[in-house]
Amino acid sequence: MTEQQPAEANTQIRDAVSAAISENSVLLFMKGTPEQPACGFSARTVGALQALNIRFAAIDVLPDQRIRQELSVLSNWPTIPQLFVNGELIGGCDIVMEMYQSGELAEVLGDGSEGPQSQVS
Amino acid sequence: MPTTDEIRQRIEAAIPDARANVSDFTGGGDHFEATVISPAFAGLSRIQQHRMIYEIFGSEIGGPIHALALKTLTEEPND
Numbered sequence: 001m002t003e004q005q006p007a008e009a010n011t012q013i014r015d016a017v018s019a020a021i022s023e024n025s026v027l028l029f030m031k032g033t034p035e036q037p038a039c040g041f042s043a044r045t046v047g048a049l050q051a052l053n054i055r056f057a058a059i060d061v062l063p064d065q066r067i068r069q070e071l072s073v074l075s076n077w078p079t080i081p082q083l084f085v086n087g088e089l090i091g092g093c094d095i096v097m098e099m100y101q102s103g104e105l106a107e108v109l110g111d112g113s114e115g116p117q118s119q120v121s
Numbered sequence: 122m123p124t125t126d127e128i129r130q131r132i133e134a135a136i137p138d139a140r141a142n143v144s145d146f147t148g149g150g151d152h153f154e155a156t157v158i159s160p161a162f163a164g165l166s167r168i169q170q171h172r173m174i175y176e177i178f179g180s181e182i183g184g185p186i187h188a189l190a191l192k193t194l195t196e197e198p199n200d
Contacts, residue, residue, distance in 0.1 A: 078175050094171070095168065095171065
């Protein structure tokens with residue numbers, strides 16, 4: 001990746017982010033991993049998904065800052081974490097926690113949680 | 122580095138009839154929490170409501186404003 005022109009590499013990252021969003025029914029972009037979150041907001045969001053026993057894919061944005069840049073361009077959302085269900089941005093930590101507490105999260109995830117659990121990095 | 126008061130004023134100036142309550146939840150001057158009440162949120166999804174606020178700060182979010190936790194309401198909660 002270091003050998004490529006920056007613009008080309010960014011396009012590749014954007015395509016990879018976009019593909020991950022469409023391929024995973026429940027996908028969380030986060031700092032760190034579900035096992036070892038690197039930020040309190042990511043940790044709380046993972047906690048809500050785990051409390052509902054939801055299978056989800058997770059992408060750590062920390063290894064390459066371009067992941068976060070390209071994700072934010074695609075999603076029009078500036079912060080991490082970001083939860084996608086069936087290709088749509090559900091929200092960041094605040095919205096996910098509000099929806100968890102109101103029961104809406106369980107509803108939204110009711111038919112989106114059957115996909116295979118995978119770890120992408 | 123923005124202050125809680127500055128963040129409150131910018132939110133209230135940008136969103137019609139908004140009232141904001143902003144706190145610095147770590148005391149470090151870069152992790153903020155805002156509750157914003159505005160009739161302008163009516164009919165919008167939470168995502169759209171939060172985007173309206175994030176847009177006020179642009180690239181400051183993730184920069185000088187490391188975190189801005191949001192809660193948006195269309196009216197005062199009854200309690």
